[in-house]
Amino acid sequence: MFKLVILDRDGVINYDSDEYIKSADEWRPLPGSIEAIARLTKAGFDVCIATNQSGLARGYFDIDALHEMHHKMIQLVEEQGGRIVKIEFCPHAPEDNCYCRKPKPGLYQHILSCYPDINSAHVFTVGDSLRDLEASVAAGCPPILVRTGKGERTIAKGGLPENTIIVDDLKAAALHIIYEENVPED
Structure with missing residues (x-):
């Protein structure tokens, strides 16, 4: 039986920017996030990423730069003993009205279909x-909503879906998920 977790990228795993993260040099992990992914992996979870990347459609970076960012993230996770199984991204701008751009569920549904x-x-x-x-x-x-990235702004605006769990960061989210699933840690 597979156990699966799906993470957003910017603001959850790495620092976010209103000017977009445009290169591997700009991509910097949040404290504890890489270790949290490794902890989930070691607890038996497949970790997948679902991320909107409209910077592609806007011309702020190209697909090679995005792959370099993801390669850096994967490498850091693997150095800690973790694994990212799949990265799904939406390359479209909001006005494209695609099915994969969050808040639509296309990215999640594609991961779940696997x-x-x-x-x-x-x-x-x-x-x-x-x-x-x-x-x-x-x-x-x-x-699960983290307070990192745009989390505090999201909380302040209100209107969260019912039963949303709010935690400080990805480390706290990982601990909640592992505890909720009663997975013994090594």
Whole structure:
């Protein structure tokens, strides 16, 4: 039986910027986030990423730069003994009205389709924005909101989906998920 967690990227794993993260040099992990992914991996979870990357459509960076950012993230996670199984990203601008851009559930649904025997009600998602939470709920997954990134702004605006779990950061989210699933840690 697979155990799965789906994470947003910017503001959850790495520092976010209103000017976009445009290169591997600008991509910097938040304190404890890489270790949290490794902890989830060691507890038996497949860790996948679902991230909006409209900077591609806006021309702020190209696909090679995005791959370099993701390679850096994967390498750091692997150095800590973790693993990122899959990265799904939406390259579209908001006005493209695509199905993959959060708050629509397309990214989550695509990841879930790779796990046909898993019940989405047992797949926690972690994000820092309302659109992350809305996509999670639309895909049938329980949402966790971190206070990092845009999390505090999201809390201040209100209107969170019912049963949203709020934690300080990805480390706290990982501990909640592991405890909730009663997974013994090594």
